[in-house]
Amino acid sequence: MIELHTWNTPNGRKISVALEEMGLPYTVKTVNISKGEQFDPAFLAFSPNNRIPAIIDPEGPGGQPITVFESGAILLYLGEKTGKFLPADLRDRVPVLEWLMWQMGGFGPMPGQVHHFLLQPEGPARDYGVKRYGDETKRLYGVLDRRLAGRDFVATAGAPSVADFAILGWAWRHERHLVPFDKALPNVTAWYERMMARPGVKRGFEAYLGG
Template sequence: MTIELHTWNTPNGRKISVALEEMGLPYKVFPVHIGKGEQMKPEFLKISPNNKIPAIVDPEGPDGKPVSVFESGAILLYLGEKTGKFLPKSLGERIPVLEWLMWQMGGFGPMPGQVHHFIALEDETQRVYGLKRYSDETRRLYGVLDRRLADHEFVAGALSVADFAILGWAWRHERHKVSFADFPNVGRWYDTLMARPGVKRGMDAKLD
């Protein structure tokens, strides 16, 4: 049956459309216009109590019963478990996937997200301070990723949900004022992923 993807055209939304395409799961997009506050509607809060996109509803969840999942990292882990794809079964191989997924969720998302916020501010004093603070940290995180990818094709060894999570934010590198010329390993990894048919479909999926 078809998974419901409740989302908007954001980095966190793209993580899930890419994963669904790569995993070959049928899905239907239900746009949640965050600019109009649709994420606060009672019907959406039933499946995403933190009023954030994305969220999914799987009619064929555990034991064949419907289930809803919110938080993009949790959704990626759920989909990986459901399909057995892009999430290793052995604990040893799973550890780096979990490490890099948590790295994205805890840093490479919140920090670039602050860059997005401060770029848009009109108050120049607040804008300059905040933009420098979070831009510096965002570049540091790109550096961490670049060093990791110097001797790894993908962040956790084999292609995994951690790559999909990080890709959603690396997709906005131009908005972060980051050039891949400064982080060539990230650029190579990004181009490799973006050339995959499933990733292309996920990136082209209409989410708004």
């Protein structure tokens, strides 16, 4: 059974959703990042960047245990392991990789900065940070909305991919980074509702990850 070392964050939710959608049995090992548990030497032994999530799969390649850190790498590993939500054909796989990297490189780091600056004391620095990163976050939502025009899922047809799971983890916190779902983002709104209605996604968001 896979051990998911995580906390109730967007990056953590990506993996609980993927595990549920892929039908993989797992157990949650909470890492309370508010108490600094991510710096515990035992956790650092397999997550050297002291960030959640990370997994330990006792039945990895060749039947041997494997550890994986970084949420994007975990999603790709799980997709390879199960053959689900990650196309085998390279031409079909490329869009999934593109949109997964898009999320990892921007649609995560940018709204994460909005979260950070909103928690700061009122003043010029806070206002600057919220505007700078808020504007970029809204731009990224616009990119996503254009991509989803006439599409049910971000990178594949007929079913979601690991890219959808990755993006959904952060879209889940859209209110926290000051992006309401309304008429300005009709395609994102429809996609979000479609994804959140999936039974596996529901279970992934209901799983206790701490917090």
